[in-house]
Amino acid sequence: MDLIITALELGLTSSITVLALFISYSMLNVCDLSTDGCFTLGAVVGAMIALSGHPYLSIPASMLAGSISGFITGLLQTKCGINSLLSGIVVNTGLYSINIAILGNKSLINLNNVNTVFSKMKTLLNGTVLESQYKLILVIAILSLLVFLISNLLKTRLGLAIRATGNNLDMVKSSSINPVFTTISGLCISNSLTALSGCLLAQMNKSANVNMGAGMVTVALASLLIGNVIFNKSRKTTLRIIGAVLGSFIFRLVYTIALRFKVPAFMLNLISSIIVILSLSIPFFINKRKNSNLKKKRKEQC
Amino acid sequence: MLKLKNVRKTFNKNSQDIQIALNDITLNVKKGDFVSIIGSNGAGKSSLFNAICGSFEIDEGSIILDNTNITFMPEHKRAKLIGRLFQDPLRGTAPEMSILENLYLACSSHDSWLHRITEKEKRFIKEKVAMLGMGLENRMNQAVGLLSGGQRQALTLAMAIIITPKILLLDEHTAALDPPTAEKIMNLTNKIVKENELTCLMITHNMNYAIDYGNRLLMMHEGQIILDLDENQKKETSASSIINEFKNIIASDRILTTLR
């Protein structure tokens, strides 16, 4: 049971990053490689502000930091002629230094005995039956709000324009929408979510370090792709968003069980790489099979 | 309505494979004109449209649309004034989005970013789709990617005119369709242009379309307009006489260059 709870807590917290990738990767069709650095950015900004005694402020502050990072990534790929993968990588590298600078030239910070959003939640729930699950409750509350907001956002004109930008750039331009604007706003939104995810994880684990985001983009992508399997054919955006969250939970669950079977913790990144590779390549090979079968048939007919 | 003055565009200026796409084009299109444009491959027809739409900046000259100088206006802003269809029927619509969402984006330029599609807008869009006469109005929530090329081209046409454009540009918009579908889209286009009294430029490789539709005919060659027939002249010509004329012009062109 504890196992599942831990998987839920971790899975749901990192599922916020999966939501971010849902916007950038699935909607905007940009593979945002600044995710790792941005996740850490949210963690260190949130941790420093919580440390200074403002746990609530840590949430908007980390989101703001994340959206600035997203803004820069977006600006590089739309206005500076830098390829979208490269702009993510460049920002990611730059963020590494920035994150250390924010931590005050350290690579690790401890939040023991510091008021965090989670400890605030604990005192809030003090004496009620829910007290022991304060972490989970806070994460679920935030996540539900986000799922609600994002699924509504994607139905607005901005959301539709962001989706169209990832779908058909020509169509966006001929609909008099500036694709620079939609790309940058999409990346601002998604990176603010990534940073929020990092901020919450740091406060949940009571520590932040400059490497905590390493491999996050692959982990989140793996979760996203698992989610796609669950709600594959569904065109309902809300269901796809929920699928992304579920994917993240399933990924963590599998991983937690693997840990139980003495798979060392450092294998997480390898596992997620393999999941991403498989879920992207299997459809590719299936397609190829289908095509070659068709070809064979045509040859036979000849 | 549309005035081009001494428009020039050269690609790869500083290299060996220099390409003169538009060579001093001056053109004056009146309101309500339906102009068909013909010419061989590489004549500069698509470049002419790209210049009007702002897909690239022209090197010289000016473009005036309905008394507005649009020479330096960015592409997405011009799109408000111009409706455009491409040869590729997949190019005008977003495949993973529904018919409703595609058409909404085409007519939403005055809405705020946080606006959501209202019932009234839904009805308005449904009406517009019904006008295409293809039964698509019953499939408003289906992804456009599931439709055929002809259906997608018809939708693109609906998107191009849902906010009445100052000018409609059609770049071989039936060329990728099978003949019956092409015929259907061409009739639909003609009907829509007539009903809405649109000003329209149409590039086509189909001589019969060029002669049957529209009230003016342009022929382009090597970045220039080499033939300009008005309504009466056009009525008197046939496909073969135009082809002959074309051959003559090219031949005299060759003679000129050899003389030079």
Ligand SMILES: Nc1ncnc2c1ncn2[C@@H]1O[C@H](COP(=O)(O)OP(=O)(O)OP(=O)(O)O)[C@@H](O)[C@H]1O
């Ligand atoms: N982006 C570009 N870069 C370089 N050269 C270009 C570009 N666009 C057009 N050209 C050149 O300009 C000339 C005119 O091309 P354009 O596409 O306008 O021809 P077209 O009349 O539309 O021909 P088609 O009937 O084949 O569509 C061609 O020589 C082409 O190679």
Ligand SMILES: [Mg+2]
């Ligand atoms: Mg062309």
